Amino acid sequence: MERLSTAFELPRDVWLAIAIKVATNSIADLCRFRMTCCVARDVGDEDTVLRMVAIPPPHEMNWLWIRDPVGRRFFERCIEIGHPELLFREALRELYIRRNHAIGWKMLQNAASNGVDAAKYALSMELLIRMDDSEAKKEGLKLFRTLEAGDLLPACYSSCFAVLTISWPDEVHMPKKGKEHTVCYSTRCMTRGHMGLLYDYRRRAAEGAPSTMSEAPTIFGPTNLPHDVWTLIAGRTAAQSVRDLCSLRMSCTAARNAGEEDIVYRFALIPIWDQRWWSMSPMHQAGRNFLARCRQSENLEVLFRSAVSDLFLGGSRLAGMEMMHVITAQGHSATQYTVSMMLMLRDDFESKNKGLQTFRVLEAAGALTICKLVFCGVIQGMWTHMRRLPMLNAENLVCSSHACPSHGNMGAIYRRQRYGRGWDLNDGDGGAAHILCVHCRADYELILFVHLFD
Template sequence: MPLTPAIRVLSVDLSIVHKAYLISRPQAAIVIMNCYDHRRDHLQCSLYTVSNDVITEILARVASSSLPDLCSLRCANKLLHGLADDIYVFKHVSMERIPPIPWWPFSVDALSFLQRCLQSHNPEALYRLGMIEFFNKVQFKAGVALLERATSFSHDGATYVLGMILLCGEDEESRLHGIDVLDELEEALHRRSRCGYKISDCRKKCQRILSSMWVKCSLRQQEHACENGCKRNSGRGWDADDCNGFNCKSCKWDYELKLFRSLFTNS
């Protein structure tokens, strides 16, 4: 099989690896694996001339896109096997293929993998465990702490749930903090609008997790009367599944909280 131009260049001079993280993540994995298929000996010698930090960055980007690709690279040689176990790689590894709530009995390898993700502060792993601690084990402080940790790494789902929890706080300070958290999340989603990810998507992801566990608690919505007599604007085609169309932030997020609380009746 003839080499593609990208593979030929990489086989001759691995300095291009320094630029690999600029291309799409799956392509980075394919380029490296194809080079092993075609020029194994030459690549193995040249790979050791590349900075470990650069290779680790590539592995982390591959991990965030495809766990199977990461496993393939991990098995390629001793160097990649060692670097693939780096904390930075586990922090970014995708958990898309991992069930939201693993069922027991769990294999030793799978359990070890999840523990490594948590120890590496993988945001998705922290988010999932936070959901379990709060809604299943009823360990509220532990659950909130995990969700706050995941939120500090800009995890959309954790930020959303944390905002919902804060909205249900008994004091006004907690409620206002929740509104700020959700406003910041919405702004961040707008900045990444090309991805098409919305607040309703955060809620739907929560629903998938809640539906896979035994929910032992729900959130109690505090009564809140809008001083402005705010009502949702009608006649603009607003979807009942989103929180748009309100004149004030407080009523907007109250409506979203209502949608979120409806998940517990279906979980």
């Protein structure tokens, strides 16, 4: 008698693919599939199939499976063969409930390496909260940025929340985060130190959020925001434009008071032409007062422009150079570029060496072009006949090696770049970019710097 089905004659690889497809749907479907025939039962017990089985969310788990010996053996087998989702859940329990940090850390790394996004999120948080390990913080920040770019953070947070909240509250022991765990160390960042405040306010607002507008309490109105939050808003507004800041300050008393904080003036973005007009026009006393407050609050861009004016237009060159060094210590790249050029223009070896070191850092970071554009924007608005032009001659070149094949040729390369190919500040595709000698590249940059005053 001829058989009605030839399913038993299918290759094992096909059976395995079918079993994986069924397992990724649900555990119940896998159980029903395994009861169809002996081949399906054997294939359904493969490690590859069990590693791919779909595990329901913690709040949808049937707890009878855990209490039943057969169900318990099933989940234990899945964990043994390295099921990523179950490994992730067990890792959180080991870390924050059973407090077996070594075991939990290993399981969490295993789950993250298997592609579980929630495990990567938990791993990044564990790395970021380490105090003394800068490499761990960098690795954690890299993982965090990857998840953030993929818009995966809300789902990852929900997965961790679902695992930990399924337990009794007293069982969960989360790590404490203090000021020493801060990832942002920049003193120039205007949002640094405000994240806890924003979280507390958002949580209070969420817990007290009314169901209808008629029930809305007045405590959550914008005028009742904490002063630090208003300061943060004013700082972000000032970083966009001064006009927006003025409009914000006129909106209410809280905004006006927040707009008077030093951090707001420190990050205020002032167009270069407005700064010149306010400085020169007798009709803009308010503008001059604003600039004075910005200088007092250490607005780096305003200080940089003032220092450039002292160096190359009028005032004390010594005071201008001292101010340049102060701004350089704050990490302002255009100031670092200017200081490096001025140091390399000197005759003494020590100054040239310091300037060359700064130049190499900026060159490696690819920041030379933007630095030249910023400096050019400041210097081009000055009166030509009033400028103090830096001088470059054969005596103060950086490259002094006569064995260097490119020594003394930077002027010719510059003339070809400017008059033959057209003037371009971004000389990454031409100019001296192909020169191997870093001293010659510095000489070429000095030539560009001097001709920025043309």
